[in-house]
Amino acid sequence: MEQASHDQPLALPKHVAIIMDGNGRWAKRKGKIRTFGHKAGVDAVRASVKYARENGICALTLFAFSSENWKRPEDEVKVLMELFNLVLNSEVKKLNKNDVRLRVIGDLTRFDKKLVDKIRKAENLTAQNTALTLNIAANYGGRWDIANAAKQLALQVARGEIDANSVDENALTEHISMADLPPLDLLIRTGGEQRISNFLLWQCAYAEFFFTPILWPDFNEAAFAQAVESFSERQRRYGMTGEQVTAATIC
Protein backbone atom coordinates (compact mmCIF):
# COMPACT_ATOMS: atom_id res chain seq x y z
CA MET A 1 0.00 0.00 0.00
CA GLU A 2 1.32 3.46 -0.90
CA GLN A 3 1.78 5.51 2.26
CA ALA A 4 1.30 9.26 2.81
CA SER A 5 4.53 11.22 3.03
CA HIS A 6 5.50 11.92 6.64
CA ASP A 7 6.80 15.37 5.59
CA GLN A 8 3.19 16.50 5.30
CA PRO A 9 0.87 17.15 8.26
CA LEU A 10 -1.18 14.08 9.17
CA ALA A 11 -4.69 14.20 7.74
CA LEU A 12 -7.41 13.55 10.28
CA PRO A 13 -10.82 12.24 9.26
CA LYS A 14 -13.64 14.78 9.43
CA HIS A 15 -16.41 12.18 9.13
CA VAL A 16 -16.15 8.70 10.63
CA ALA A 17 -18.80 5.96 10.48
CA ILE A 18 -18.80 2.77 12.54
CA ILE A 19 -20.45 -0.62 12.06
CA MET A 20 -20.69 -1.65 15.72
CA ASP A 21 -20.47 -5.44 15.40
CA GLY A 22 -19.72 -8.19 17.92
CA ASN A 23 -22.10 -7.53 20.83
CA GLY A 24 -23.63 -11.00 20.69
CA ARG A 25 -20.28 -12.82 20.56
CA TRP A 26 -18.92 -10.65 23.39
CA ALA A 27 -21.88 -11.66 25.58
CA LYS A 28 -21.62 -15.34 24.62
CA ARG A 29 -17.94 -15.41 25.57
CA LYS A 30 -18.97 -14.24 29.01
CA GLY A 31 -21.69 -16.90 29.24
CA LYS A 32 -24.44 -14.27 28.98
CA ILE A 33 -27.38 -13.73 26.62
CA ARG A 34 -26.91 -11.58 23.47
CA THR A 35 -28.78 -8.55 24.82
CA PHE A 36 -26.19 -8.26 27.63
CA GLY A 37 -23.72 -7.43 24.84
CA HIS A 38 -25.98 -4.72 23.40
CA LYS A 39 -26.28 -3.13 26.85
CA ALA A 40 -22.48 -3.19 27.24
CA GLY A 41 -22.25 -1.71 23.75
CA VAL A 42 -23.78 1.53 25.01
CA ASP A 43 -20.58 2.23 27.03
CA ALA A 44 -18.55 1.84 23.83
CA VAL A 45 -20.90 4.31 22.11
CA ARG A 46 -20.19 6.82 24.91
CA ALA A 47 -16.42 6.27 24.59
CA SER A 48 -16.54 6.78 20.80
CA VAL A 49 -18.59 9.97 21.07
CA LYS A 50 -16.13 11.28 23.68
CA TYR A 51 -13.15 10.44 21.46
CA ALA A 52 -14.74 12.08 18.39
CA ARG A 53 -15.75 15.17 20.39
CA GLU A 54 -12.26 15.61 21.83
CA ASN A 55 -10.31 14.94 18.66
CA GLY A 56 -11.83 17.35 16.18
CA ILE A 57 -13.97 14.86 14.26
CA CYS A 58 -16.91 16.81 12.76
CA ALA A 59 -19.32 13.92 12.25
CA LEU A 60 -19.67 10.45 13.74
CA THR A 61 -22.22 8.07 12.22
CA LEU A 62 -23.13 4.88 14.10
CA PHE A 63 -25.01 1.90 12.63
CA ALA A 64 -27.36 1.10 15.53
CA PHE A 65 -30.11 -0.84 13.73
CA SER A 66 -30.14 -1.95 10.12
CA SER A 67 -33.23 -2.43 7.96
CA GLU A 68 -32.40 -6.16 8.09
CA ASN A 69 -32.20 -6.29 11.93
CA TRP A 70 -36.01 -6.68 12.16
CA LYS A 71 -35.36 -10.34 11.21
CA ARG A 72 -33.71 -10.95 14.62
CA PRO A 73 -35.62 -12.73 17.42
CA GLU A 74 -38.54 -10.60 18.64
CA ASP A 75 -37.10 -10.33 22.16
CA GLU A 76 -33.78 -8.99 20.86
CA VAL A 77 -35.50 -6.37 18.66
CA LYS A 78 -37.57 -5.33 21.70
CA VAL A 79 -34.45 -4.88 23.85
CA LEU A 80 -32.72 -2.85 21.11
CA MET A 81 -35.75 -0.52 20.89
CA GLU A 82 -35.83 -0.18 24.68
CA LEU A 83 -32.11 0.60 24.70
CA PHE A 84 -32.57 3.27 22.07
CA ASN A 85 -35.31 4.80 24.21
CA LEU A 86 -33.19 4.60 27.40
CA VAL A 87 -30.17 6.14 25.67
CA LEU A 88 -32.32 9.04 24.47
CA ASN A 89 -33.60 9.54 28.04
CA SER A 90 -30.18 9.40 29.67
CA GLU A 91 -27.81 10.98 27.14
CA VAL A 92 -29.54 13.82 25.27
CA LYS A 93 -28.98 16.44 28.00
CA LYS A 94 -25.29 15.49 28.20
CA LEU A 95 -24.92 15.62 24.42
CA ASN A 96 -26.51 19.05 24.36
CA LYS A 97 -24.26 20.31 27.17
CA ASN A 98 -21.25 19.12 25.16
CA ASP A 99 -22.35 20.97 22.00
CA VAL A 100 -23.17 17.71 20.16
CA ARG A 101 -25.91 17.75 17.52
CA LEU A 102 -27.91 14.52 17.41
CA ARG A 103 -29.54 13.28 14.23
CA VAL A 104 -31.18 10.00 13.31
CA ILE A 105 -30.94 8.73 9.74
CA GLY A 106 -33.05 5.92 8.31
CA ASP A 107 -36.67 5.07 7.65
CA LEU A 108 -38.46 5.90 10.89
CA THR A 109 -41.93 5.02 9.59
CA ARG A 110 -41.73 1.56 11.22
CA PHE A 111 -40.86 2.89 14.68
CA ASP A 112 -43.23 3.45 17.57
CA LYS A 113 -44.72 6.99 17.36
CA LYS A 114 -43.60 7.85 20.91
CA LEU A 115 -40.01 6.92 20.07
CA VAL A 116 -40.14 9.00 16.86
CA ASP A 117 -41.48 11.99 18.85
CA LYS A 118 -38.62 11.59 21.33
CA ILE A 119 -36.09 11.44 18.48
CA ARG A 120 -37.50 14.59 16.84
CA LYS A 121 -37.47 16.42 20.20
CA ALA A 122 -33.81 15.48 20.77
CA GLU A 123 -32.91 16.56 17.21
CA ASN A 124 -34.64 19.92 17.71
CA LEU A 125 -33.02 20.51 21.11
CA THR A 126 -29.52 19.90 19.75
CA ALA A 127 -30.02 21.34 16.24
CA GLN A 128 -27.82 24.42 16.79
CA ASN A 129 -24.83 22.54 18.28
CA THR A 130 -21.65 22.63 16.23
CA ALA A 131 -18.79 20.73 17.93
CA LEU A 132 -19.83 17.29 16.64
CA THR A 133 -22.74 15.85 14.68
CA LEU A 134 -23.69 12.41 15.97
CA ASN A 135 -25.78 10.49 13.43
CA ILE A 136 -27.52 7.37 14.63
CA ALA A 137 -28.52 5.10 11.75
CA ALA A 138 -31.78 3.37 12.73
CA ASN A 139 -33.78 1.15 10.36
CA TYR A 140 -31.18 2.33 7.88
CA GLY A 141 -30.09 0.58 4.70
CA GLY A 142 -27.77 1.95 2.03
CA ARG A 143 -30.06 0.72 -0.75
CA TRP A 144 -33.05 2.37 0.94
CA ASP A 145 -31.09 5.63 1.10
CA ILE A 146 -30.28 5.57 -2.64
CA ALA A 147 -33.84 4.52 -3.59
CA ASN A 148 -35.24 7.27 -1.35
CA ALA A 149 -33.04 9.92 -3.00
CA ALA A 150 -34.09 8.66 -6.45
CA LYS A 151 -37.74 8.84 -5.38
CA GLN A 152 -37.36 12.49 -4.22
CA LEU A 153 -35.89 13.37 -7.62
CA ALA A 154 -38.61 11.43 -9.48
CA LEU A 155 -41.28 13.35 -7.53
CA GLN A 156 -39.61 16.66 -8.42
CA VAL A 157 -39.57 15.66 -12.11
CA ALA A 158 -43.26 14.59 -11.91
CA ARG A 159 -44.19 17.98 -10.36
CA GLY A 160 -42.31 19.75 -13.15
CA GLU A 161 -39.85 21.31 -10.69
CA ILE A 162 -36.74 19.89 -12.37
CA ASP A 163 -35.90 18.51 -15.80
CA ALA A 164 -35.23 14.74 -15.99
CA ASN A 165 -31.95 15.55 -17.76
CA SER A 166 -30.69 17.34 -14.64
CA VAL A 167 -30.76 14.08 -12.67
CA ASP A 168 -27.08 13.23 -12.24
CA GLU A 169 -24.67 12.16 -9.49
CA ASN A 170 -24.66 15.63 -7.93
CA ALA A 171 -28.45 15.79 -7.83
CA LEU A 172 -28.63 12.38 -6.16
CA THR A 173 -25.88 13.29 -3.68
CA GLU A 174 -27.96 16.29 -2.59
CA HIS A 175 -30.83 14.00 -1.57
CA ILE A 176 -28.83 11.28 0.14
CA SER A 177 -28.61 11.13 3.97
CA MET A 178 -26.08 13.53 5.50
CA ALA A 179 -25.70 15.56 2.28
CA ASP A 180 -24.95 18.65 4.37
CA LEU A 181 -22.06 17.01 6.27
CA PRO A 182 -18.45 16.47 5.17
CA PRO A 183 -18.08 13.38 2.94
CA LEU A 184 -17.40 10.12 4.74
CA ASP A 185 -13.64 9.71 5.27
CA LEU A 186 -13.33 6.57 7.35
CA LEU A 187 -15.56 3.53 7.89
CA ILE A 188 -14.63 1.36 10.86
CA ARG A 189 -16.10 -2.11 11.39
CA THR A 190 -15.55 -3.96 14.64
CA GLY A 191 -16.11 -7.68 15.24
CA GLY A 192 -13.79 -9.12 12.60
CA GLU A 193 -16.09 -9.30 9.56
CA GLN A 194 -14.92 -7.47 6.45
CA ARG A 195 -18.09 -6.39 4.71
CA ILE A 196 -20.28 -3.31 4.38
CA SER A 197 -23.66 -4.93 5.24
CA ASN A 198 -25.79 -2.41 3.30
CA PHE A 199 -24.46 0.54 5.34
CA LEU A 200 -23.57 3.86 3.66
CA LEU A 201 -23.26 2.48 0.10
CA TRP A 202 -23.32 5.82 -1.73
CA GLN A 203 -21.33 7.70 0.92
CA CYS A 204 -18.55 5.06 0.97
CA ALA A 205 -17.44 5.85 -2.61
CA TYR A 206 -14.11 7.33 -1.46
CA ALA A 207 -14.06 6.31 2.21
CA GLU A 208 -11.13 4.45 3.70
CA PHE A 209 -11.97 1.19 5.50
CA PHE A 210 -10.62 -0.04 8.82
CA PHE A 211 -11.55 -3.53 10.04
CA THR A 212 -10.70 -4.64 13.55
CA PRO A 213 -11.32 -7.96 15.32
CA ILE A 214 -12.15 -6.07 18.54
CA LEU A 215 -15.75 -6.82 19.57
CA TRP A 216 -17.85 -3.65 19.88
CA PRO A 217 -18.20 -3.57 23.72
CA ASP A 218 -14.38 -3.63 23.94
CA PHE A 219 -13.91 -0.79 21.43
CA ASN A 220 -12.48 2.11 23.42
CA GLU A 221 -10.70 5.42 22.85
CA ALA A 222 -7.34 3.69 22.24
CA ALA A 223 -8.93 1.46 19.57
CA PHE A 224 -10.54 4.51 17.93
CA ALA A 225 -7.15 6.29 17.98
CA GLN A 226 -5.55 3.29 16.24
CA ALA A 227 -8.11 3.48 13.41
CA VAL A 228 -7.52 7.22 13.02
CA GLU A 229 -3.75 6.67 12.97
CA SER A 230 -4.13 4.07 10.21
CA PHE A 231 -6.28 6.56 8.23
CA SER A 232 -3.63 9.29 8.64
CA GLU A 233 -0.98 7.08 7.10
CA ARG A 234 -2.90 6.40 3.90
CA GLN A 235 -2.71 8.29 0.66
CA ARG A 236 -6.13 9.00 -0.84
CA ARG A 237 -5.82 9.17 -4.60
CA TYR A 238 -9.41 9.60 -5.88
CA GLY A 239 -8.50 7.87 -9.13
CA MET A 240 -5.27 9.85 -9.65
CA THR A 241 -1.71 8.52 -9.49
CA GLY A 242 0.34 8.78 -6.30
CA GLU A 243 2.68 11.26 -8.04
CA GLN A 244 -0.22 13.51 -9.05
CA VAL A 245 -1.54 13.55 -5.48
CA THR A 246 1.91 14.36 -4.07
CA ALA A 247 2.39 17.18 -6.62
CA ALA A 248 -1.05 18.60 -5.85
CA THR A 249 -0.32 18.57 -2.10
CA ILE A 250 3.05 20.32 -2.49
CA CYS A 251 1.62 23.14 -4.69
Ligand code: FPP
Ligand atom coordinates in the same frame (compact mmCIF):
# COMPACT_ATOMS: atom_id res chain seq x y z
C1 FPP B 1 -24.26 -5.77 16.20
O1 FPP B 1 -23.74 -6.78 17.03
C2 FPP B 1 -24.89 -4.70 17.00
C3 FPP B 1 -26.16 -4.24 16.83
C4 FPP B 1 -27.09 -4.76 15.82
C5 FPP B 1 -26.75 -3.21 17.71
C6 FPP B 1 -25.85 -2.09 18.14
C7 FPP B 1 -26.44 -1.41 19.32
C8 FPP B 1 -25.75 -0.90 20.36
C9 FPP B 1 -24.30 -0.82 20.38
C10 FPP B 1 -26.46 -0.35 21.55
C11 FPP B 1 -27.40 0.76 21.32
C12 FPP B 1 -26.79 1.92 20.65
C13 FPP B 1 -27.41 3.11 20.47
C14 FPP B 1 -26.71 4.18 19.72
C15 FPP B 1 -28.74 3.39 20.98
P1 FPP B 1 -24.26 -8.28 16.83
O2 FPP B 1 -25.42 -8.47 17.72
O3 FPP B 1 -24.53 -8.53 15.39
O4 FPP B 1 -23.03 -9.11 17.33
P2 FPP B 1 -22.59 -10.57 16.81
O5 FPP B 1 -22.07 -10.39 15.41
O6 FPP B 1 -21.51 -10.94 17.77
O7 FPP B 1 -23.79 -11.45 16.89
